[in-house]
Amino acid sequence: MKTRSISVISLMMLSMAIAPLVAKAGTVDTSGVTTFSAGSAAKASEVNGNFSTVITAVNDNAASLAALQSSIEALQTQLESMPTKVTDVSDLVGRTYCMIQDHSAGRYAGNNYASVNFASETSTVTVTSETQLxxxxxxxxxxxxxxQLSQYSYNGSDVDGLQGTLEAYQEPESYNGTINSLSNGELSVTVGSDTIQFYVSKYGDVMIGRSFTDDSSAAPAEMWNTTAVLVECQ
Incomplete structure (x- = not known):
């Protein structure tokens, strides 16, 4: 369900647009109006002149009202195109986000060997339906x-060694995720075996998620942490 939110700024814009138009509406200019006295003859030119003055004033006010109506309709169109507050997954369907993910992991493989990894990647995310992205x-x-941190023997003594690698590579993976629910501004998404909670901004243009995987009891033992920031693509 979409809920329309009209901001204070929008109302100020409406007031600023209406004010000068209302000021244009005026009264009849009586400087050229002929006043008739009882018992005196009225000339056709004077009567017609009075009608002409009134007609001019009425037409001017009608033009001002028409301009006012046009401005109100234009502002209404702008208000209708403003973002709507996200209250349901349907409000996100069809929207595409630019996503940056940062990963970090710690791993212990035994035999005095451990490693730490950091990675960063970008993706695009499209909400294709109420249940899938x-x-x-x-x-x-x-x-x-x-x-990679390892310990090895050198001349009969254990020595700690640190080795590192830096890589930039292509790995443009494409996959689908399942949307579980949207409640209280939190979007639950399952990707593979991981379920991630995304905080969704009021208008749905920004989402921030984080997942933590604890496989410390596995072999090799490891833990993964991922932070994802999604901003609606322009």
Whole structure:
């Protein structure tokens, strides 16, 4: 359900537009009106002149009212095109977002070996229906930093060693996600085996999500943290 929100700024715009138009409406200019006295003859030219003055004033006011009506209709059109408050998933359907994701992970594989990874990538996200969204990775726009920490023996002593790799590579993955619900400004989405909660802005033009995966009991043991920021594409 879409709910219309009219801001104070919008009302100020309406007032500013109407004020000068209302000021144009005026009274009959009596400087050229002939006043008749009882018992005196009225000349046709004077009577016609009075009617002409009145007609001119009425026509001027009619033009002002027409201009006022036109301005009100134009402002109404602008108000109707303003963003609507998001109250349901249907308010997001058809909208496309530019997404930036930052990932970090810690992994321990045993045998005195551990690693830490950081990555960043961009994608586009389209809400295709009330139950599904599509995610398309942007090619040639992903980078990763990996650091491996290991311990090895040298001359009979254990030595800590740190090795690192920097990579920029293409991995434009495309996949779908399932929309579970939208409640109290939080959008629940399942992608693969992960369920992510996105905070949705009032008008749905910004969404921020975060997921945390704890596989510390697996082999190798690891934890992943992902933060995603979505801004509606222009």
């Amino acid at each position: 599509s995610i398309t990775g942007v090619s040639s726009d992903e980078a990763e930093l990996g650091l």
